[in-house]
Each structure stands twice: as C-alpha cells, then as structure tokens.
Amino acid sequence: MGKDPVSEGLSKTIGNNTPVTPDATKVDLSKESLKKNDIKKKLSDKVKDVKETIKKDAKSLGKASTHLAGDALSTIGSAASKLLPKVPFMPSIPSVEVNLEETKEVKKSEPTKEEKPSIINKPAIFFVSGLNLVLSSGEDGLKEMSEAVRGAEHFSWDQEDEAFEAILKRPKEQPVILVGHSLGGDSVVNLSNRLNTLEGGFRKVSLLATLDSVGFDNDIIPTNVEKNLNFISDDDYFFNDGPNIARNTKKSEVINFLRTDTHREIDNENEVQSEIISHIDEVMGEFKHKRQLSRLKDLYSSFK
Known part of the structure; x- marks a missing residue:
C-alpha cells in the first residue's frame, strides 16, 4: 500500500505547521x-x-x-591575695649555667637610634565597640557615632593596645574622650587605668562613657577620669555588672543611668547617643575656649 499523503503530513507537523524535531x-x-x-x-x-x-x-x-x-x-x-595572710618563704637559689657558645667573641653592633613616636596634634576621641559577630544583625551604634563626631576614631575591644599607643601620640594638653560598649566598655576602663600610670604619663581622661560594660574589674573609676557616664541595662541580667563608683569623688564625677534597653539595643538608642554627643560637645567647647584664652593671654604678654 502507498503512504497516505495527509497522514504523512500530519506526522511531520503539529498545530500551526510547527515541525517536531528532536533538537528542540x-x-x-x-x-x-x-x-x-x-x-x-x-x-x-x-x-x-x-x-x-x-x-x-x-x-x-x-x-x-x-x-x-x-x-x-x-x-x-x-x-x-588580700584575704590570705602573707607567709614568709625562703627564696630559691637559681642554678647557674654557662653557655660556651655565648662566651665566644661577638661582633659589636652599632646601637640603633630609638624612633620617637610622631605627634598627632588633635584630641583622642575614641569609640570602642564590643564583640561584633558576623551573624549578628544588630547595628554598631558606636561606629555610627564615631562617624558623626569630627576627628573621632573607631576601635574594636581587642585593639586596646593600639588605642593606648595612639593616645600617647597626642599632646597632653589635648583632651582624651573614651566611649565603649560591652567588652569595649571594659576596654575603655582598662585604658583609663593604664593612662593613670607612669607608662601612660598620668594622662587625664576628660570624658569616659561606658555602655553596659562586660567584665569583672571595671566598676571602680580611676582618679584620672574627670567624668564617667555609665549606662546600664536592666533587661539583661547576665551582662549587667552594676553601677560604677568613683575611687575619689573629689576628682571624678560618676553618673549612672539605668536603662530599659537590651544589651544589644543600648548603643543604638537616640537618648543614649544624644547624651554622649552632648557631653563630647561640652568637653570640646571648654577646651577650645581655654585655648583661645591662652592665646589671647600670650598675645597680651607680647605687647608688654
């Protein structure tokens, strides 16, 4: 039998004469x-x-x-160490070992000159953040504040040594302002204590702001701090380490603020940020006023 031309045409096309090909x-x-x-x-x-x-x-x-x-x-x-009585003991006599290699003649090297740290003639306004997890969705309020304050710098809680060295590069007449949250609050109190030593040059801290500090030894504010603003959350009992106390109330003013914000929210609250920025402006305003008076005094003395 011959092939039906109609059937053959239908087998090759479907619908509106669309060829059926395996390639499609x-x-x-x-x-x-x-x-x-x-x-x-x-x-x-x-x-x-x-x-x-x-x-x-x-x-x-x-x-x-x-x-x-x-x-x-x-x-x-x-x-x-304060509770236990002191017990006298015999000091151990260290053994002496002679290293023959060290007795050999060593070429004398020329003494290297110690490089003096470069002076940065501006205030030390440092914001120190706490533990910032990548998975955390919370915003870093301290970083935002540091960007809003002219000349301010931002550090992490584990950059305490870097912040300390940076402060030492500032002239003593320049104000030191430290703001810290969480572990950063612990760091700025540590920095204040370190600055109140011979190594730190017994530097004054014009303003210390601590936001729900996390740590075990940051409640007593050293005498070199002029004012401490301490913001405490009453929501997170694990983080709340209590109010701060001035070691010497005649030298340091400590103001404690009890907040209903959580530990993660406190650095982002408008009232807290406004209070801190307001005090920073006050410190800087007084510093500029004193500097202007000093310059006028020097100018007046030059005409005598």
Missing part, C-alpha cells in the same frame, strides 16, 4: 539543566559563606571567652 527537545532540556546547575552552584557558594562566617564568629567568641576568663582569674587572684 534537547535545547529545552539543556536550558533546564543549566538552570539547575546554576542554582546548585549558588547554594554551594552560600553554604561555603555560612561556614566561613561561623568559623569567624567562633574565633571571636573564643577570643572573648579567653579574655573574660583571664579577667575573672585576675580578679579572684587579686581578692585572694
């Missing part, structure tokens, strides 16, 4: 496959990013835990 099906399948592969790749990249983020947060938490543990042991040790 392959193209559709390849597009779908590419789409699935693209989704898989994006998911894989996302998983890698999350893993890296968790690793970073784990390191930060580990570092903070070590710091707090050391802080606690130091506080306990200090308290124990």
Whole structure:
C-alpha cells in the first residue's frame, strides 16, 4: 500500500505547521539543566559563606571567652591575695649555667637610634565597640557615632593596645574622650587605668562613657577620669555588672543611668547617643575656649 499523503503530513507537523524535531527537545532540556546547575552552584557558594562566617564568629567568641576568663582569674587572684595572710618563704637559689657558645667573641653592633613616636596634634576621641559577630544583625551604634563626631576614631575591644599607643601620640594638653560598649566598655576602663600610670604619663581622661560594660574589674573609676557616664541595662541580667563608683569623688564625677534597653539595643538608642554627643560637645567647647584664652593671654604678654 502507498503512504497516505495527509497522514504523512500530519506526522511531520503539529498545530500551526510547527515541525517536531528532536533538537528542540534537547535545547529545552539543556536550558533546564543549566538552570539547575546554576542554582546548585549558588547554594554551594552560600553554604561555603555560612561556614566561613561561623568559623569567624567562633574565633571571636573564643577570643572573648579567653579574655573574660583571664579577667575573672585576675580578679579572684587579686581578692585572694588580700584575704590570705602573707607567709614568709625562703627564696630559691637559681642554678647557674654557662653557655660556651655565648662566651665566644661577638661582633659589636652599632646601637640603633630609638624612633620617637610622631605627634598627632588633635584630641583622642575614641569609640570602642564590643564583640561584633558576623551573624549578628544588630547595628554598631558606636561606629555610627564615631562617624558623626569630627576627628573621632573607631576601635574594636581587642585593639586596646593600639588605642593606648595612639593616645600617647597626642599632646597632653589635648583632651582624651573614651566611649565603649560591652567588652569595649571594659576596654575603655582598662585604658583609663593604664593612662593613670607612669607608662601612660598620668594622662587625664576628660570624658569616659561606658555602655553596659562586660567584665569583672571595671566598676571602680580611676582618679584620672574627670567624668564617667555609665549606662546600664536592666533587661539583661547576665551582662549587667552594676553601677560604677568613683575611687575619689573629689576628682571624678560618676553618673549612672539605668536603662530599659537590651544589651544589644543600648548603643543604638537616640537618648543614649544624644547624651554622649552632648557631653563630647561640652568637653570640646571648654577646651577650645581655654585655648583661645591662652592665646589671647600670650598675645597680651607680647605687647608688654
């Protein structure tokens, strides 16, 4: 039998004379496959990013835990040394060892000149943030405040040594203003204590603002601090370490603010930020006024 031309035509076309070719099906399948592969790749990249983020947060938490543990042991040790009676003991006689290698003649090296730190003639207005986890969605209020204050700098709680060195580069007549939240609050109190030593040059701290400090030895404010604003959250009992106390009320003014904000919210609250910025403006205004009076006095003396 011969082939029916109508049937043969229908087998070659469907609908509006659209040829049915196996190639079209392959193209559709390849597009779908590419789409699935693209989704898989994006998911894989996302998983890698999350893993890296968790690793970073784990390191930060580990570092903070070590710091707090050391802080606690130091506080306990200090308290124990005051409570326990002092017992006399015989000092141990160290053994003397002679290293023959060290007795050989050594070429004398020329003494190197110590580089003097470069002076930065501006105020030290430092904002120190606490533990900032990557997975945390909370905003960093201290960083935002540092960007709003002219000449201010931002540090993390674990950059205490860097902040200390930066303060020492400022002339003594320039004001020191320290603001810290959480572990950063602990750091700025530590900085104030370090500045009140021979190494720190017994530097004055014009303003110290602490926001829900986390630590074990930051409640007593040293005598070199002129004013301390201490904001405490009554919502998080784990973080709340109580009000601050001046070591000498004649030299330091301590103002405690009890807040209903949570530990994570307190540095972002408008009232808290406004209070801190207002006091910074007050300190800087007094400093500029005194400097102008000093210049006028020098100018007057030159005409005598």
